[in-house]
Amino acid sequence: MFGNRRSLRELADDDLMARVREGDARAFEVLFDRHGGPAFSLAFRMCGSRARAEDVVQEAFLSLWRAGGRYDPSRGSVRSWVLSTVHNRAIDSFRRQSARPAGSLEESGAAERLAAAELTEVEVERRSEADQLRQALAKLPDEQRKVIELAYFGGFTHQQIAAMLELPEGTVKGRMRLGLGKLRVTLTEVGVVP
Amino acid sequence: MSAGEQMSDRHDCGGDAAAYALGALEPGEAEVFREHLRECAVCRDELQAFTAVARELPLAARQYRAPAGLRRRLLAQVREERAATAAGRAGRTARRPARGLLAAAGSLAVAAAAVVVLELSSGLGPTVFPAQLRGVGGSAQVRVTHGRAELVVRHLSALGRNQVYEVWLQSGTAAPRPASVLFGVGPSGDAQVGIPGEIGHVSAVLVTREPLGGTSVPTAAPVIVARLDKADD
Numbered sequence A: 001m002f003g004n005r006r007s008l009r010e011l012a013d014d015d016l017m018a019r020v021r022e023g024d025a026r027a028f029e030v031l032f033d034r035h036g037g038p039a040f041s042l043a044f045r046m047c048g049s050r051a052r053a054e055d056v057v058q059e060a061f062l063s064l065w066r067a068g069g070r071y072d073p074s075r076g077s078v079r080s081w082v083l084s085t086v087h088n089r090a091i092d093s094f095r096r097q098s099a100r101p102a103g104s105l106e107e108s109g110a111a112e113r114l115a116a117a118e119l120t121e122v123e124v125e126r127r128s129e130a131d132q133l134r135q136a137l138a139k140l141p142d143e144q145r146k147v148i149e150l151a152y153f154g155g156f157t158h159q160q161i162a163a164m165l166e167l168p169e170g171t172v173k174g175r176m177r178l179g180l181g182k183l184r185v186t187l188t189e190v191g192v193v194p
Numbered sequence B: 001m002s003a004g005e006q007m008s009d010r011h012d013c014g015g016d017a018a019a020y021a022l023g024a025l026e027p028g029e030a031e032v033f034r035e036h037l038r039e040c041a042v043c044r045d046e047l048q049a050f051t052a053v054a055r056e057l058p059l060a061a062r063q064y065r066a067p068a069g070l071r072r073r074l075l076a077q078v079r080e081e082r083a084a085t086a087a088g089r090a091g092r093t094a095r096r097p098a099r100g101l102l103a104a105a106g107s108l109a110v111a112a113a114a115v116v117v118l119e120l121s122s123g124l125g126p127t128v129f130p131a132q133l134r135g136v137g138g139s140a141q142v143r144v145t146h147g148r149a150e151l152v153v154r155h156l157s158a159l160g161r162n163q164v165y166e167v168w169l170q171s172g173t174a175a176p177r178p179a180s181v182l183f184g185v186g187p188s189g190d191a192q193v194g195i196p197g198e199i200g201h202v203s204a205v206l207v208t209r210e211p212l213g214g215t216s217v218p219t220a221a222p223v224i225v226a227r228l229d230k231a232d233d
């Protein structure tokens, strides 16, 4: 039996999802402890405000709790499901509010630094994974990194980005393609992507 | 010019996969691209490669622990819904399969729409609203029992790769809003999903095919439409 929390913590994500499907709140808790940090970090980067990030993560995890049975392991890991839900919720919240937070555009934004002061950075392991990603992004030419960040973290469409950066439309798509192509090569080299 | 011709003329093969993987296509373009994916293995491969990269992008954010307050609030709400579900389940007639998730998915309606529950609890058994389907085969209906709605689909077409069915709620002529429910269908094409939220003011339940992870606004015409203003029985 997996009656206690410790044994639940030994279960793989898919098995925990199976329990969430049965309405097991403790299995859900373990999933949150596993993925809540990355989820919050993504939301915080996108929203640039701690309060909004918390709202987004809460909404996303609640929708996972309520719709957990619709998780299909053949379509990707629990983590990528969680993160893509957070990503969608954040973009949804951008669309509900006309003003876009500055923090969503630049990670170094003053608002985010201020809000981040009281947050706990994570253990070395996850930080080094994150460093790998950031280094890979940093290797890209600025113009490619920028369109990728505006699209993914900012939730802007290529047309909005083209307008913002005063670029011809096709240019943005081209930069996205080049940038993601290079990222793929780098991430494959370091074994992050198969 | 037909939509099909326009697509093959305009579509620069391979040019859209990266933008699509980043969620950066305009909604109309995304729809055209998804259609294109059905018949273009090159774009499917490219999209798969780019999606694998995009999936790692969240880690490029500075990594924090989830704030303790967030964890507390979230888990408290989950336990509350769990309790509401258990209460709801105890009060229900026994013939349904013991699918805990369905109950869990439906429980939001209990938690969020107590008023509706009271209003509707006088009826016996589910009220069934048949749905119209477009281009996905099969059949579908929305069943409302004691203010809780669930969508039941049978023999629905399988989804394309990287796709999911997403449920929307429409009230009057307002734009559909996400029901926060995504689902896929097994080999049988069957699925049964609880629809969270207050169903009392909903005039139609819609389903669209969306990219994996869902979207915040429908990007395609609905494949299932169930009007809740005319019941079957």
Ligand SMILES: [Zn+2]
Pocket: B013, B014, B036, B040, B041, B042, B043, B044
């Ligand atoms: Zn193609």
